[in-house]
Amino acid sequence: xxxxxxxxxxxxxxxxxxxxxxxxxxxxxxxxxxxxxxxxxxxxxxxxxxxxxxxxxxxxxxxxxxxxxxxxxxxxxxxxxxxxxxxxxxxxxxxxxxxxxxxxxxxxxxxxxxxxxxxxxxxxxxxxxxxxxxxxxxxxxxxxxxxxxxxxxxxxxxxxxxxxxxxxxxxxxxxxxxxxxxxxxxxxxxxxxxxxxxxxxxxxxxxxxxxxxxxxxxxxxxxxxxxxxxxxxxxxxxxxxxxxxxxxxxxxxxxxxxxxxxxxxxxxxxxxxxxxxxxxxxxxxxxxxxxxxxxxxxxxxxxxxxxxxxxxxxxxxxxxxxxxxxxxxxxxxxxxxxxxxxxxxxxxxxxxxxxxxxxxxxxxxxxxxxxxxxxxxxxxxxxxxxxxxxxxxxxxxxxxxxxxxxxxxxxxxxxxxxxxxxxxxxxxxxxxxxxxxxxxxxxxxxxxxxxxxxxxxxxxxxxxxxxxxxxxxxxxxxxxxxxxxxxxxxxxxxxxxxxxxxxxxxxxxxxxxxxxxxxxxxxxxxxxxxxxxxxxxxxxxxxxxxxxxxxxxxxxxxxxxxxxxxxxxxx
Numbered sequence: 187x188x189x190x191x192x193x194x195x196x197x198x199x200x201x202x203x204x205x206x207x208x209x210x211x212x213x214x215x216x217x218x219x220x221x222x223x224x225x226x227x228x229x230x231x232x233x234x235x236x237x238x239x240x241x242x243x244x245x246x247x248x249x250x251x252x253x254x255x256x257x258x259x260x261x262x263x264x265x266x267x268x269x270x271x272x273x274x275x276x277x278x279x280x281x282x283x284x285x286x287x288x289x290x291x292x293x294x295x296x297x298x299x300x301x302x303x304x305x306x307x308x309x310x311x312x313x314x315x316x317x318x319x320x321x322x323x324x325x326x327x328x329x330x331x332x333x334x335x336x337x338x339x340x341x342x343x344x345x346x347x348x349x350x351x352x353x354x355x356x357x358x359x360x361x362x363x364x365x366x367x368x369x370x371x372x373x374x375x376x377x378x379x380x381x382x383x384x385x386x387x388x389x390x391x392x393x394x395x396x397x398x399x400x401x402x403x404x405x406x407x408x409x410x411x412x413x414x415x416x417x418x419x420x421x422x423x424x425x426x427x428x429x430x431x432x433x434x435x436x437x438x439x440x441x442x443x444x445x446x447x448x449x450x451x452x453x454x455x456x457x458x459x460x461x462x463x464x465x466x467x468x469x470x471x472x473x474x475x476x477x478x479x480x481x482x483x484x485x486x487x488x489x490x491x492x493x494x495x496x497x498x499x500x501x502x503x504x505x506x507x508x509x510x511x512x513x514x515x516x517x518x519x520x521x522x523x524x525x526x527x528x529x530x531x532x533x534x535x536x537x538x539x540x541x542x543x544x545x546x547x548x549x550x551x552x553x554x555x556x557x558x559x560x561x562x563x564x565x566x567x568x569x570x571x572x573x574x575x576x577x578x579x580x581x582x583x584x585x586x587x588x589x590x591x592x593x594x595x596x597x598x599x600x601x602x603x604x605x606x607x608x609x610x611x612x613x614x615x616x617x618x619x620x621x622x623x624x625x626x627x628x629x630x631x632x633x634x635x636x637x638x639x640x641x642x643x644x645x646x647x648x649x650x651x652x653x654x655x656x657x658x659x660x661x662x663x664x665x666x667x668x669x670x671x672x673x674x675x676x677x678x679x680x681x682x683x684x685x686x687x688x689x690x691x692x693x694x695x696x697x698x699x700x701x702x703x704x705x706x707x708x709x710x711x712x713x714x715x716x717x718x719x720x721x722x723x724x725x726x727x728x729x730x731x732x733x734x735x736x737x738x739x740x741x742x743x744x745x746x747x748x749x750x751x752x753x754x755x756x757x
Contacts, residue, residue: 217264221259227251235689250332434500439507458479489567490519495522544580610623641729661703
């Protein structure tokens with residue numbers, strides 16, 4: 187006898203109602219190995235990484251991690267059955283499944299309980315206030331959403347493989363049909379994701395940020411200072427400079443600000459900026475930047491800095507503010523926008539995005555600089571943060587400038603893709619950690635973290651000074667694809683000062699954690715992650731340029747002044 191979709195059976199005690207058939211079918215279709223591996227990876231995802239995580243971020247990360255583990259476990263179970271290795275049956279199989287389920291529940295519960303302590307271990311090394319509770323139930327509920335979506339997508343792909351295989355098996359042997367279906371569905375999925383979804387999303391993002399940049403150009407009053415880019419006297423129209431470029435142009439310290447802070451006369455710092463809409467081509471924008479530099483007398487200052495901005499054209503304010511105070515305003519800087527996309531999008535999808543623009547600007551400036559008499563030209567430095575540091579490193583080849591080298595570079599938070607950073611890090615002295623490398627005899631390339639680590643008594647600088655400012659907790663610097671399957675070098679041996687001692691490497695999990703950390707690098711407390719403090723900029727620039735008129739007390743006072751200055755946020 188049957189009623190609706192309920193399976194009924196009789197016993198001497200009466201009627202026993204079992205679960206609906208569809209529930210039984212779903213239960214039987216869920217791979218136990220998938221649930222087990224998913225539960226293990228979910229639990230490990232709760233462990234600390236480089237940055238502290240909010241409930242929402244933790245939930246999304248853990249849900250995605252569970253889905254990845256579920257997929258890996260499902261593949262392993264399928265392969266086991268495909269190899270006809272057999273399973274436990276009967277009561278033994280039943281109790282085995284129950285035992286695995288109980289162990290997974292206990293593991294998940296214990297790790298959820300430990301979440302708060304793990305997150306506080308990260309906050310403690312960064313000097314941040316501890317959180318009271320991790321709200322494990324909310325983490326679990328949030329995780330259900332991405333887990334369900336990703337598993338549903340995976341299920342659709344599997345169903346697609348099975349559908350194609352059933353059609354092909356009528357024409358070719360079963361194993362050939364299966365392999366062919368994997369290839370066909372794989373190609374279709376990759377084409378849809380890379381060729382349609384991803385590129386469509388990037389085009390939409392680029393168009394959105396371009397419109398945002400254009401809208402920003404319609405508002406605001408142009409600078410009245412004729413030395414400012416975008417002023418009435420400027421060669422760069424004000425309405426072609428986007429929001430991030432305007433922040434760079436407008437928010438720097440004035441001559442009066444600097445003189446009051448350092449207690450001696452100062453000059454007006456010169457800042458030149460060219461936006462994406464300021465000229466049609468990269469070459470024309472670079473020439474416009476050079477022409478604007480000549481108009482304001484940028485080559486008459488003692489120091490000239492070529493700054494490669496990040497994604498949307500952002501120049502980190504304390505990075506240039508600190509140098510302008512140190513040099514009493516006797517400095518000029520130039521920057522040129524190369525993208526409308528934010529740095530995380532550009533870095534992951536096309537890390538070479540800004541290289542062409544950086545090369546064009548460097549060639550224009552360097553070409554004019556080398557034509558000047560050596561005793562009548564400024565000292566030339568390169569600078570860049572994040573994706574700007576990557577592009578700046580690619581703007582010139584060392585062999586091209588050996589005959590007449592520029593003075594040096596300060597590259598901050600260099601992404602893991604950066605060419606010179608990677609080469610120097612990989613060829614560091616064996617006894618130095620990856621997060622604080624020592625390269626060669628330290629005469630040309632030095633690394634620093636929080637505090638002054640560039641000044642090495644008894645170790646003189648060479649003619650070309652390159653400094654990397656990086657925090658051990660910066661995921662943009664220390665993300666690496668190989669973290670998927672092996673322990674990163676920066677986790678071997680001594681840890682960085684702002685890296686949790688509870689951080690451990692786990693295959694797949696640590697890779698996903700670092701990916702999330704990289705996307706949220708600027709959510710860390712100031713002076714950690716990808717958020718670089720003005721005090722560390724001061725130490726780095728001071729060690730590179732060695733300006734006169736400063737001692738330890740005055741430098742400390744300057745750091746206090748810079749820390750109190752408003753810090754605009756990038757768009």
